[in-house]
Structures are given as structure tokens and as C-alpha cells.
Amino acid sequence: MNAPSRPVRRPLPQRLIDTLAAGFGTRFTTAEAVRAHHGHDESHFPDALPDAVVFPHGTEEVAAIVAACREHGVPVIPYGVGSSLEGHILAIHGGVSVDFSEMNKVLAVHTEDMDAVVQPGVTRKQLNAELRGTGLFFPLDPGADASLGGMAATRASGTNAVRYGTMRENVLGLTAVLADGRVIRSGGRARKSSSGYDLTRLLVGSEGTLGLITELIVRLHPLPEALSAATCTFPDVDAAVRTVIQTIQLGVPVARIELLDALTVTAINRYSKTTLREAPMLFFEFHGSPAGVEEQAATVQDIAREHGGLDFEWATRPEERSRLWQARHDTYFACLNLKPGCRGVTTDVCVPISRLAEAIAGTREDIAASGLVAPIVGHVGDGNFHTVILVNPDDEAEIERAEALNRRIVERALALDGTCTGEHGIGIGKQDFLLAEHGAAAVDAMRLIKRALDPDNLLNPGKVVPGF
Amino acid sequence: MNAPSRPVRRPLPQRLIDTLAAGFGTRFTTAEAVRAHHGHDESHFPDALPDAVVFPHGTEEVAAIVAACREHGVPVIPYGVGSSLEGHILAIHGGVSVDFSEMNKVLAVHTEDMDAVVQPGVTRKQLNAELRGTGLFFPLDPGADASLGGMAATRASGTNAVRYGTMRENVLGLTAVLADGRVIRSGGRARKSSSGYDLTRLLVGSEGTLGLITELIVRLHPLPEALSAATCTFPDVDAAVRTVIQTIQLGVPVARIELLDALTVTAINRYSKTTLREAPMLFFEFHGSPAGVEEQAATVQDIAREHGGLDFEWATRPEERSRLWQARHDTYFACLNLKPGCRGVTTDVCVPISRLAEAIAGTREDIAASGLVAPIVGHVGDGNFHTVILVNPDDEAEIERAEALNRRIVERALALDGTCTGEHGIGIGKQDFLLAEHGAAAVDAMRLIKRALDPDNLLNPGKVVPGF
Structure with a gap:
């Protein structure tokens, strides 16, 4: 099918500015600093500033913004906290950023x-x-x-x-x-x-x-009646992955089972001042009744031991547990911190659990061959793992190498019946992968839906569906 | 938005018959008996025969059927086993029934x-x-x-x-x-x-x-390592419902928790030759580790006892358990069997668990006021329950009363933040309820999607979306 006409970037019509200024007062702005804040996310993509930002307080106000923008053919881009990793909130065709922070x-x-x-x-x-x-x-x-x-x-x-x-x-x-x-x-x-x-x-x-x-x-x-968290190090990443696979296949209802390679653990220790053993590691959390949690933990310890896992280190007090998981959540920033001034090209493939070992082993080889620095971390219980490829944002050649590495990782994941994105989304960065993953007919069906619901292509144009 | 043009019922074009006969041989038929079999489901709606039936063997054959029918503007109706309860497979605008039994x-x-x-x-x-x-x-x-x-x-x-x-x-x-x-x-x-x-x-x-x-x-x-099933009778339906609510709210991971009113139990005893106590009853099943199942069962027994539940009767042997659940699965037919020659008008509302007691109590009053026979049975752990309103298919006045009762039950469920159908679907019977539940804007969005993906309205026309 034909690609839709792309919105043309042009200055915001004065009448639209007047309408929104009248309706929203100080909650509408075209100030450079505010636009700049809304023109970048956590991805490595270049900034793309909206022409204005508006802070609605309710559904009816959002409807009014959309109606006004539509009248003038101006794009509308929703904005949460700007933590997206695929350029979702970049105003690549200009338009009005709708910041939901006051809703x-x-x-x-x-x-x-x-x-x-x-x-x-x-x-x-x-x-x-x-x-x-x-x-x-x-x-x-x-x-x-x-x-x-x-x-x-x-x-x-x-x-x-x-x-x-x-x-x-x-x-x-x-x-x-x-x-x-x-x-x-x-x-x-x-x-x-x-x-x-x-x-x-x-x-x-x-x-x-x-x-x-x-x-x-x-x-x-x-909230689970009982809850316990532990870490366990392994002789190599493969042993950790095999532990995960067996745990899932046995149907143990783990709440969390996270893989970190040695480089990621090093990054976390530096960033979060933790003293974790710098080796491939799994983070576990078990939720359930006291007896249930004990049973799960015992089963998983047996599995880990079979694969050469060292003893579990338990984080039993709530503050220890919080610290552990906060460190895990800060991994992305810990990784960036390994190379001051860098940005991250984040990969996000997810594969069936039986293919996880192969996917990660291949990814490790690719990283080694690329010469790039790219810690591996992942929600491996789902078959989902990330690499954070560290790039100098001013080094186009390095960014290209990072994108080539990402492409190889995605191609392998697709060949292994996986998906190009487990949880980050398509945004502007993965539209080619969307097509590779789903095929032309499915992507055309997405286009038909997009065109039916947004015939003028004004809602976050340039994202998800290729050609829009 | 404008309603689409409805397909006009007319004889199958000879060229389409020739094409399908050539492609499918004996797997394509216009024989009356086969069409009759594909022209009714388990609902009370009048039969509506397709003009032909075809039995494809693979995706490419289905694509060929759809392409051929499209060329001639002929509807295509998918057919599974004909157990739907809302007229889903009725060929109300004629067309070709695609029977998947050989796939x-x-x-x-x-x-x-x-x-x-x-x-x-x-x-x-x-x-x-x-x-x-x-x-x-x-x-x-x-x-x-x-x-x-x-x-x-x-x-x-x-x-x-x-x-x-x-x-x-x-x-x-x-x-x-x-x-x-x-x-x-x-x-x-x-x-x-x-x-x-x-x-x-x-x-x-x-x-x-x-x-x-x-x-x-x-x-x-x-498959759960351990598994146990039990029945428990209660002094009244309300006590059973309160037991369900508390079980869910405590987060007990029950696998099954089913309500049957006394009339349903009577129907089951007659149809399945069981000897269940004819009182409001819950059927339970617990899945997990041996210790986990024991823990769940103990918790639920405590809750049931608080609400006047009598002792649990356990079905421990696999064949007892199978018999119990087969009896439960045959409930629909057991209910129909209460009144020979009748058909069922099945209601299917689902409400948030906190509103379940109110929804069921009101439904019981409505049934009593209607003078109709309508056993109550339900997957109450989800807040989903059915009545099977028994009607004489030749008695239009009785069908109208049954539909009025259904309407009252749905209206109450919607007022209680529920849905008109938990698991049966919209079909031809609930399109007004779809609109009442979701509102005109959402239903219009469904129409836009339908029109985008099926502009000629050939795929199962007359189902789900009002006006198609």
C-alpha cells in the first residue's frame, strides 16, 4: 500500500498558539528550555524538539488539545517522564508535546x-x-x-x-x-x-x-506474605542461563530471576557502591507463603548448585533487599557510567527460553568481535535480555558499529523464533525490524489500522509503523 | 458514522461454485444436510444456513477460499464445532461456511x-x-x-x-x-x-x-505436582459467594472455584447420575506442590466454615475428580434437560468480585419475578456467572421474557462496572449491550477497524459490531 503523506515540519500556526495559550495559560509554553527537555529521551537518537509543550489536567483538556492540533494539521506527541529508549517522544515532525506530569x-x-x-x-x-x-x-x-x-x-x-x-x-x-x-x-x-x-x-x-x-x-x-531475595554467582554466563532455563521449565513460580554478566556487576559496584562478587550472577526473588517461599528457594538452590552456582547470598532485611533491587534498576546508568560522556544503544531481544543459551552465547561472541563495550543484563526468566552498547554520541562510526551489532543480535533472535523488542518498543529505531519480524502483510494490517484511526497521521507521527 | 452496506442474500454465483468445487472436490458441498448442520449453534437463535460448506486443509486453502468469495462479494463464516452460544456461526447473510474440522x-x-x-x-x-x-x-x-x-x-x-x-x-x-x-x-x-x-x-x-x-x-x-478437588455446600447462595470473594481477596491461588445453585445441582444429579447434596454449592480445585495444595485447602476450608459451609467432600482419586468436572462441564445440557425440548438463553455477565454478591442476589430476584426457570452457575472466582434461561423455542412470548430477563441482568452488571459477556462473546445477540457497555465512540472505533480490514464486510457479517 502507498505510504501516507508525511507531516511537513513548519512553524506552529499562530492561531493554534493563541488557542492553546488562551485555554492553558502558563500550562502552555513555547519556551526553548521546556521544549529542549521534551525533545530527548534516554536513547542515543538526536534530540528533536517539539514546537510547544502543554500540560493538561484531564481527559477533556487532552481532547481539546487534539482537536485544536487536528484543525491545524499539527502533530501531537504524548510525553510521560522521557525515559523511553527508542526515541518514542522525539518530535521528529515537530508538533505539540502533551506532558502528562500534571495528570x-x-x-x-x-x-x-x-x-x-x-x-x-x-x-x-x-x-x-x-x-x-x-x-x-x-x-x-x-x-x-x-x-x-x-x-x-x-x-x-x-x-x-x-x-x-x-x-x-x-x-x-x-x-x-x-x-x-x-x-x-x-x-x-x-x-x-x-x-x-x-x-x-x-x-x-x-x-x-x-x-x-x-x-x-x-x-x-x-503483597506476598513472605518474600526473599538472593544473589548467586556462576563460573560462566552459560551456567547461569542453564539455571534459569531449568527453573522456568520446572514451573517454579519465581517472582524475579535476573542475569548480570561480570561487566555489569562491576558497573553496579562502581555506581551503587555495592560489593557484589564480580562474576556472572543471578538475582532472585521469591514470593509466596512462608512455606512456599522456602520450597521455591530450596528447589532453585539445588538447580543452581548442579550448574556450579556458588552459595546463595540472601538479602533478608527489607532495606538490604531494596538496596539490591535499586542497584539492579540503576544498571542502565551504572553501565553508562563505565564510559563517561557516552550514550547507550540498548538492545532488547526476547526469545523462547529453550533458545536463550544460544542467543546469549551468540550475542557474547558478537560483542567480542565488535570491539565495543556492551554489558549484558536481562529479565532472563522471560527469555528477554539487554545489552547496553556504550557509544560516543559524537562518533558516527561507533554508532554505526553499535547499530550493526544490534542488528546482528536482532537477526539471531528472530531466527530463534524471538522478537526484536521484549519491552522497549519500536519507536523510530526498530521499524525495519518490525517488518523483518512480522512480514509485509502484518505490517500492512497495522498501517490500515493506523490510517483508519488517524487518517491525517497526527498522533506521534514517525513512530512504530514504517512510512507513517 | 454511516453504517456499511449489508451484504444482500442471493444465490451463490455459479462461477464461485465451480471454482470451489474444482479446488476442493468432495470437500466442498452445497448439500442440504451439511448446510443444516452448519446453520445452527447452541444458542436459541433461529437456524441460518450457509449456501455451501468447505473443509480446507491449510492456510493457503483458506486464503484461496477468501479470495474467491471476495471476488464474488460472498460472505465467509468460520466454523469450529458449532458450540457457540451467541449465534456466531449462523450464516444470517448467507455465504460459505469454512469448517476447520479437517485442520x-x-x-x-x-x-x-x-x-x-x-x-x-x-x-x-x-x-x-x-x-x-x-x-x-x-x-x-x-x-x-x-x-x-x-x-x-x-x-x-x-x-x-x-x-x-x-x-x-x-x-x-x-x-x-x-x-x-x-x-x-x-x-x-x-x-x-x-x-x-x-x-x-x-x-x-x-x-x-x-x-x-x-x-x-x-x-x-x-501439570501441577499435586491437585485436589472438593465440593462444599452452603446454607444459601450468598454465603457461597462471600466465601469466593474472601478467597480471591486473600490471594489464594485457587485453580477453580465454581458456584452452582441448588437447582443446578439437581439438574446435574439427574443428568450425570451424581448424588451431590442439592444445596448451593462450590466446586474447588487446588493446584501446586503437595505442601502448597494443603495450605490452600486449609485456608479455604477456614473461610468456608466462617460462612456456614459444611465439610468439604474431597474427590481424591483421578477418576472421581474427572467425573466431578465432567458433570460440571455438562451443566448446560443438564440444565436444558430439566425441561425437555427447551433451548437455553444463556446470560454471561462478569463483574468486579466486590460486586458479585449484589449481582447474583439481584439476578436471583429477577429470575423469581420473571417466573422463568433459570439455574445459576458460574466461574465466580473471576466474577463471571451464567444463568441458563429455559425457553420453549416455539413460544415467542417466553423468548421475549427471557430476553428481557437477560437485559435486566446485563444492565445491573454494567451498573456494577461489569461486562455483558465474560466469555461467550457478542455474536448477533449482544450488539445493543456492546454499545451500552463501551459507548458510541468506542464502538465507532471498532467500526473503523472493521471497515479498514474488511471494507466489503464479507467476514462473518452481522456479528459483533452493530450495523455490519
Whole structure:
């Protein structure tokens, strides 16, 4: 099918500026500093500033922004906290950045039903802070303290997905503003439904290209009665990976099982002032009843021992555990810190667990051959792992080598029945991979959907679907 | 938006008959008896025969059928085993029924990754029979031995969904033929992915209106090490419901928790020759390690006792357990058997668990006021329950009263933040409810998607989206 016409970058029409300024007062700005803040994310892609930024307070205001921008053919780009890794929030065709940070209320917590209704600017840590005392928590945890709207838009997950699923499983329903300015409500608080097309799952992962999420209903989970965390080092990465595979295949309901190669552990020790043994390592966490946790831990220790794992080091006190997981969450910044001034080209493949050892071994060879520095870390219980390829942002040749390395890693993952992105999304960086992974017919179906819902290509143009 | 033009029912063009007869030989037929078999499901809706039936053997053949039908503007209706409850497979605008019963191969079982690749005609029991010896099973179990393609198309679930999820969570990927005859592959074997729009979840639950599913990748689960089942009777339905609510809210990972009212138990005893105590009853099943199952059972027994539950009766031997669950699965037919010659108008609401007691109590009052016979049964761990309203198919006034009762039950469920259908789908029977539940803007979005992917409205026309 024909590619749509790309939005042409031109100055914001004065009438649109007037409309938004009149409607939003100081919550609308074209100030350079604010635009600059909204023109880059955590990826290595060049900054691309929006022409203006607006801070809505509710669904109706978002609908008004979209309607006004549509009237003038101006792109609209949703913005959470800017922690995306594939250029999702870059205003590559200009337009208005819609910053959701002032839509950050937890609107309702239904403890009995274990769900919460939140605005998209609520961050994962904020939600958990507000849940204190309810006996419930929201487990999904990308490294950054991301906004829930952004997490839904990119179908994010984190270290707990092996047990609790991703945003695909944990968003029960949502409110969104479509390109025509209309507000839809999809899904709902019932735990299951066969009621029509699954617009919730269509919007989750659509990266702001089909609608702007203005409210979410998320699943909560009971805080486990018992909880224990441990680290275990291995003679080599392969032994650690084999431990993971066997654990998953035995059906042990681990809550977290994370791989760090020796270089990543070194990076963490330096950045987070920890004293972990600098060897390939697994981080574990077990959730359940006291007896259940003990049973899981015993099983996994047996498996680890078989593969040459050294003794488990337990983080039993809550503050030790928090410190351990905070260090894990800061891995990305710890890795960047290995090479001052660098940026990260992050890979994010995910493969069936039986292919994980092969995928990681091949990736290690590729990294060695590339001559680049690229620590490996991953949510290996899902078959998902990352490398953070450290590049000098001013060295185009190095960036090209990093992209070539990423391409090789993705090609291998696809050959192993995997996906080019487990949790970061497509953004502007992986559109070729989208096509390689799904084929032309499926990508054309995505195009038809995009065109049907956003005929003028104004919602986050240039992201996800090639040619838009 | 404007409603699309409805397909006009007219005789199949001779050229299409010739094409399909030439391509499929005896696997294509216009014989009355075969058409009659494909012209009714388990609902109370009047029969609507297709003009022809074809039995493809693979994706390419399905693509050829769709392409041929499209050339002649003829509807295509996918057919599994005909166990749907909302008229999904009725050829209300005529057309060609595509019967998937000869696409019934399990193409691959990846035991290490706990997934299977199947053709859509594979039934749930067949898959489990083929999994024997692998240590894995496919838990989803609508009452009927439905085909997996049909289950995906209706986003079905069953008694295990409270623990294992629905088809939404258990279909990892699929192959489908779109209206233009092109074949798409979506999702895949990786456990998670952020790679583009979630076409898998869009097709799951689309009831054959967006594409014909020709292959599925489904999740498998480890057979629990230990497993026990029990029944428990209660002084009244409300006490049973309160037991369910507390069990779920405590986070006990029950595998099954099913409510049957006294009338349903009577129906089961008569139909399945069981000797269950004829009182409101819960059926339980616990899965886990031996210690875990014991722990779960002890917790739930304590909860039941608090609510006046009598002692648990355990079905410990596998054959006792199978008999119990087979009786539960035959409930629909057992209910129909209460009134010879009747048909069932099945309700299927699902509400947040905190509203379940209110929803069921109100439903019981409505049934009493209606004067109709309508046993209540449900997957109450999810907040999902059914009534089977028994009607004389020749008594239009009685059918109208049954539909009015259904409407009241749905209206209450929607008022309680629930859905009009937990697992049966919209079909031809619930399109008004779809609109009431999601609102005009969301239903319009569904229409835009339908029109984008099936502009000539040839895939299962008249189902799901009002006006198509």
C-alpha cells in the first residue's frame, strides 16, 4: 500500500498558539528550555524538539488539545517522564508535546477487587507509595520510575514480568483520546470480557500513535506474605542461563530471576557502591507463603548448585533487599557510567527460553568481535535480555558499529523464533525490524489500522509503523 | 458514522461454485444436510444456513477460499464445532461456511518453552490427549469440547481462568487470513514483546469478523505436582459467594472455584447420575506442590466454615475428580434437560468480585419475578456467572421474557462496572449491550477497524459490531 503523506515540519500556526495559550495559560509554553527537555529521551537518537509543550489536567483538556492540533494539521506527541529508549517522544515532525506530569492522580483504589484507576502521569513508584497499607502492590518495574501511561504505551514490563506479566496483562481498561478528538473507554474492571474488539490491548503498545491514554485501570496484586531475595554467582554466563532455563521449565513460580554478566556487576559496584562478587550472577526473588517461599528457594538452590552456582547470598532485611533491587534498576546508568560522556544503544531481544543459551552465547561472541563495550543484563526468566552498547554520541562510526551489532543480535533472535523488542518498543529505531519480524502483510494490517484511526497521521507521527 | 452496506442474500454465483468445487472436490458441498448442520449453534437463535460448506486443509486453502468469495462479494463464516452460544456461526447473510474440522493437527509441541502450535480445528480435549506424557496441559475449558480456533475467536475461557487466564492471555501468536486474502502472522513464541500493534489480541475475540484464524500458538502450563478437588455446600447462595470473594481477596491461588445453585445441582444429579447434596454449592480445585495444595485447602476450608459451609467432600482419586468436572462441564445440557425440548438463553455477565454478591442476589430476584426457570452457575472466582434461561423455542412470548430477563441482568452488571459477556462473546445477540457497555465512540472505533480490514464486510457479517 502507498505510504501516507508525511507531516511537513513548519512553524506552529499562530492561531493554534493563541488557542492553546488562551485555554492553558502558563500550562502552555513555547519556551526553548521546556521544549529542549521534551525533545530527548534516554536513547542515543538526536534530540528533536517539539514546537510547544502543554500540560493538561484531564481527559477533556487532552481532547481539546487534539482537536485544536487536528484543525491545524499539527502533530501531537504524548510525553510521560522521557525515559523511553527508542526515541518514542522525539518530535521528529515537530508538533505539540502533551506532558502528562500534571495528570498524576490515583483516582481510585479498589482494594477488594485489586485494581486501581490512575491518570497516565502517575509513576510506578508513586502508585506503590499510595498503595502502602492496602496490602497490595503494582509489581511492574522498568528500570526508570516511568509513568504508567508511558508504560502502557510501550507495553513495558521489568523484572517481575516472569511472575506478574507485562502491561499487556496488567492494564484492564483505559480511557483514550483518538485522533478525531473523541474519547473512548475500553475494557473495564471485570477480570475478563468477550465484549467486542480488544481496544485496550490495541492501544497498549501503540506508542501514542493510535490514541492518547488519559486514564488507566491497572491490576494490583496482593503483597506476598513472605518474600526473599538472593544473589548467586556462576563460573560462566552459560551456567547461569542453564539455571534459569531449568527453573522456568520446572514451573517454579519465581517472582524475579535476573542475569548480570561480570561487566555489569562491576558497573553496579562502581555506581551503587555495592560489593557484589564480580562474576556472572543471578538475582532472585521469591514470593509466596512462608512455606512456599522456602520450597521455591530450596528447589532453585539445588538447580543452581548442579550448574556450579556458588552459595546463595540472601538479602533478608527489607532495606538490604531494596538496596539490591535499586542497584539492579540503576544498571542502565551504572553501565553508562563505565564510559563517561557516552550514550547507550540498548538492545532488547526476547526469545523462547529453550533458545536463550544460544542467543546469549551468540550475542557474547558478537560483542567480542565488535570491539565495543556492551554489558549484558536481562529479565532472563522471560527469555528477554539487554545489552547496553556504550557509544560516543559524537562518533558516527561507533554508532554505526553499535547499530550493526544490534542488528546482528536482532537477526539471531528472530531466527530463534524471538522478537526484536521484549519491552522497549519500536519507536523510530526498530521499524525495519518490525517488518523483518512480522512480514509485509502484518505490517500492512497495522498501517490500515493506523490510517483508519488517524487518517491525517497526527498522533506521534514517525513512530512504530514504517512510512507513517 | 454511516453504517456499511449489508451484504444482500442471493444465490451463490455459479462461477464461485465451480471454482470451489474444482479446488476442493468432495470437500466442498452445497448439500442440504451439511448446510443444516452448519446453520445452527447452541444458542436459541433461529437456524441460518450457509449456501455451501468447505473443509480446507491449510492456510493457503483458506486464503484461496477468501479470495474467491471476495471476488464474488460472498460472505465467509468460520466454523469450529458449532458450540457457540451467541449465534456466531449462523450464516444470517448467507455465504460459505469454512469448517476447520479437517485442520486439526497439533503441528508442534515445544515442551521446554511450554507452548504448542496448533491448527484451529484442534479441540481442547484433543490437545490435552496429545500432551499426555509431556508433563504439560492446556487448562482452558469451556463446557463444550470446543475447537481452539473457535475459542480464540470468542475469547473463551472456562473454569480455570481464575488461575490460568483466558484465551487473551493464552494465545501467544496466530496466523490469519484477512479479507483481502493475505496471510498475516502475529505475535510469536517469545513470552513477551513490544513489537508493534497487538494484532494477536485484536483478532482474539473478533469472532471471525476481522480474519480467519488458521494457526495458533498457545501457552501450555506444567501439570501441577499435586491437585485436589472438593465440593462444599452452603446454607444459601450468598454465603457461597462471600466465601469466593474472601478467597480471591486473600490471594489464594485457587485453580477453580465454581458456584452452582441448588437447582443446578439437581439438574446435574439427574443428568450425570451424581448424588451431590442439592444445596448451593462450590466446586474447588487446588493446584501446586503437595505442601502448597494443603495450605490452600486449609485456608479455604477456614473461610468456608466462617460462612456456614459444611465439610468439604474431597474427590481424591483421578477418576472421581474427572467425573466431578465432567458433570460440571455438562451443566448446560443438564440444565436444558430439566425441561425437555427447551433451548437455553444463556446470560454471561462478569463483574468486579466486590460486586458479585449484589449481582447474583439481584439476578436471583429477577429470575423469581420473571417466573422463568433459570439455574445459576458460574466461574465466580473471576466474577463471571451464567444463568441458563429455559425457553420453549416455539413460544415467542417466553423468548421475549427471557430476553428481557437477560437485559435486566446485563444492565445491573454494567451498573456494577461489569461486562455483558465474560466469555461467550457478542455474536448477533449482544450488539445493543456492546454499545451500552463501551459507548458510541468506542464502538465507532471498532467500526473503523472493521471497515479498514474488511471494507466489503464479507467476514462473518452481522456479528459483533452493530450495523455490519
